[in-house]
Amino acid sequence: xxxxxxxxxxxxxxxxxxxxxxxxxxxxxxxxxxxxxxxxxxxxxxxxxxxxxxxxxxxxxxxxxxxxxxxxxxxxxxxxxxxxxxxxxxxxxxxxxxxxxxxxxxxxxxxxxxxxxxxxxxxxxxxxxxxxxxxxxxxxxxxxxxxxxxxxxxxxxxxxxxxxxxxxxxxxxxxxxxxxxxxxxxxxxxxxxxxxxxxxxxxxxxxxxxxxxxxxxxxxxxxxxxx
Amino acid sequence: xxxxxxxxxxxxxxxxxxxxxxxxxxxxxxxxxxxxxxxxxxxxxxxxxxxxxxxxxxxxxxxxxxxxxxxxxxxxxxxxxxxxxxxxxxxxxxxxxxxxxxxxxxxxxxxxxxxxxxxxxxxxxxxxxxxxxxxxxxxxxxxxxxxxxxxxxxxxxxxxxxxxxxxxxxxxxxxxxxxxxxxxxxxxxxxxxxxxxxxxxxxxxxxxxxxxxxxxxxxxxxxxxxxxxxxxxxxxxxxxxxxxxxxxxxxxxxxxxxxxxxxxxxxxxxxxxxxxxxxxxxxxxxxxxxxxxxxxxxxxxxxxxxxxxxxxxxxxxxxxxxxxxxxxxxxxxxxxxxxxxxxxxxxxxxxxxxxxxxxxxxxxxxxxxxxxxxxxxxxxx
Numbered sequence: 001x002x003x004x005x006x007x008x009x010x011x012x013x014x015x016x017x018x019x020x021x022x023x024x025x026x027x028x029x030x031x032x033x034x035x036x037x038x039x040x041x042x043x044x045x046x047x048x049x050x051x052x053x054x055x056x057x058x059x060x061x062x063x064x065x066x067x068x069x070x071x072x073x074x075x076x077x078x079x080x081x082x083x084x085x086x087x088x089x090x091x092x093x094x095x096x097x098x099x100x101x102x103x104x105x106x107x108x109x110x111x112x113x114x115x116x117x118x119x120x121x122x123x124x125x126x127x128x129x130x131x132x133x134x135x136x137x138x139x140x141x142x143x144x145x146x147x148x149x150x151x152x153x154x155x156x157x158x159x160x161x162x163x164x165x166x167x168x169x170x171x172x173x174x175x176x177x178x179x180x181x182x183x184x185x186x187x188x189x190x191x192x193x194x195x196x197x198x199x200x201x202x203x204x205x206x207x208x209x210x211x212x213x214x215x216x217x218x219x220x221x222x223x224x225x226x227x
Numbered sequence: 228x229x230x231x232x233x234x235x236x237x238x239x240x241x242x243x244x245x246x247x248x249x250x251x252x253x254x255x256x257x258x259x260x261x262x263x264x265x266x267x268x269x270x271x272x273x274x275x276x277x278x279x280x281x282x283x284x285x286x287x288x289x290x291x292x293x294x295x296x297x298x299x300x301x302x303x304x305x306x307x308x309x310x311x312x313x314x315x316x317x318x319x320x321x322x323x324x325x326x327x328x329x330x331x332x333x334x335x336x337x338x339x340x341x342x343x344x345x346x347x348x349x350x351x352x353x354x355x356x357x358x359x360x361x362x363x364x365x366x367x368x369x370x371x372x373x374x375x376x377x378x379x380x381x382x383x384x385x386x387x388x389x390x391x392x393x394x395x396x397x398x399x400x401x402x403x404x405x406x407x408x409x410x411x412x413x414x415x416x417x418x419x420x421x422x423x424x425x426x427x428x429x430x431x432x433x434x435x436x437x438x439x440x441x442x443x444x445x446x447x448x449x450x451x452x453x454x455x456x457x458x459x460x461x462x463x464x465x466x467x468x469x470x471x472x473x474x475x476x477x478x479x480x481x482x483x484x485x486x487x488x489x490x491x492x493x494x495x496x497x498x499x500x501x502x503x504x505x506x507x508x509x510x511x512x513x514x515x516x517x518x519x520x521x522x523x524x525x526x527x528x529x530x531x532x533x534x535x536x537x538x539x540x541x542x543x544x545x546x547x548x549x550x551x552x553x554x555x556x557x558x559x560x561x562x563x564x565x566x567x568x569x570x571x572x573x574x575x576x577x578x579x580x581x582x583x584x585x586x587x588x589x590x591x592x593x594x595x596x597x598x599x600x601x602x603x604x605x606x607x608x
Contacts, residue, residue: 094234094249094308098287153245156295156304171246172287173237173306202239202304204246 001108001140005086006077012086013079014106014142016067023068025113026078026106031067035074041066064113078106080144084208087149093138096172100132102146102212103168108139134172143169147210154201162197165211171203232264235312239304240297252307254315259294261305282324284331289338292316292328364483372478377422377442380478384442388426391446398429398449402599406591407447410462410538413589414469417535423472427465435550439468441477453602455546458589462536463543466529474528476521523573530574531581539586540578547571 001024002017013032016024020037031040067076080086082102089097091111098116107113116134135141143149145168152160154174164178176197199205234249238261251262258276265271275296285293285306292307307313317325360367398404411427423443433450440446445468447461455461471477517525533540548571 092249094237095246156239173247175285175287202247
């Protein structure tokens, strides 16, 4: 699997080259175009119950699609639903990433994806919901974000504070706590930040430059109210 | 190198990338050997003694063993994740190194326990809410229905009523219509603060049935009137149907069909959006059946109404009994009003509890009404 990001910026697309017989998994509905040698299959990753739990719990689509170059080499074009950047990671088999539910776009078949329940406080307050994806294994992983993706590198014990709901992915070696943005509750919410996540290294945190929830709230005011 | 490099840990330090460098850790004798990936520009392998190590626990779920050694630019942090490796370390490492690990493990255990307790209580709370909704649904629906204005109910009922009558042969005048009007008037007079104007229509059909729509629209089929042996019997059925209207049973069924969410939105005040939804359901009004509790309520309040109107309540009971006997002919009232002798018995018991009271006859002759409907007088042998 060789991949490159086309048109980097707000409306990017990924081109993935597959050798004959190779296959990748992608978020269902992500395929834009492909060579005629590539077949689209839907596959319930982790079996029926796994897929069901992922659908019910993370809100992630029930099926991933499998794109298989079954009749010779070919290429696939993939794009996310929302405007925003795409980042390609190479997983080394040891590093694992936690990915918020909308962040996964595609991955090599050797990449493992599982739903994971967060703790109550992280689930309620972290802005990613109770269930996130834990992605490990070895191979290429393609993530997408809403807005631009910013990478934060943390040395051991280095800390960084991220507004909740700006998170895209973070390595499993980091840990985070939910905190009030300001010292008092009132100041926390009147500042517009509310709750933040305090990350502690080592590891990498990918954040998105836009907050989908806030964008939704903003756009809602322009939608005409129907009778 | 002939063998493939399969790392089992992540090493962090000044010269490594922020995501950590994959490395291979071996636990041997009094320390560990760390082998780096051949591409890394530093010495491919290093040996660290247990005595140099500081042990703690880290990672998102506090499930990784963190080993630290060195100072300044030489400071290294190692994250062990594989449980086999962690077990090997604990077996080989001296006692004092395992102590912080045991403490950390204890903390993790406590935290997991706390999480379990928290999730259990959240689950319990959700279950309680669901159960509350399940069993409190009737109460919720009643509350919601009481918020719906009568004018709406009338609009809703009227639409279905007009729709129904457009396909039927309506009896406009004659003794039967007069008789039904008199019954309705006598019954309606006995309803205090009645918000409804009852509109009763006689429809020519052999169906033995009568039904009420929300808003006070009642239909009586001539088949039912032919089947009845007295005006009092028909009045009993009317009393029952009028009480379906008064108790707003139809609305309750609609709101129930729309679901608890509808009830909640009515209660919190979003009534406008519901009108459209209810219009849709209004079409189904005619096929609406009432539940057992509603039927019983309409029976009892109907009996009381008939009693107050000084109409002989025995008519209601005899008619119910008649319907409960397996009879030939189309007994539609039975299908929408499942009749049982228990129902008639309950009414009998209820009537026995009421003080005896003389009843006033109707001004019409039932025989004339029936003859007008085309019933042949039965010759008494």
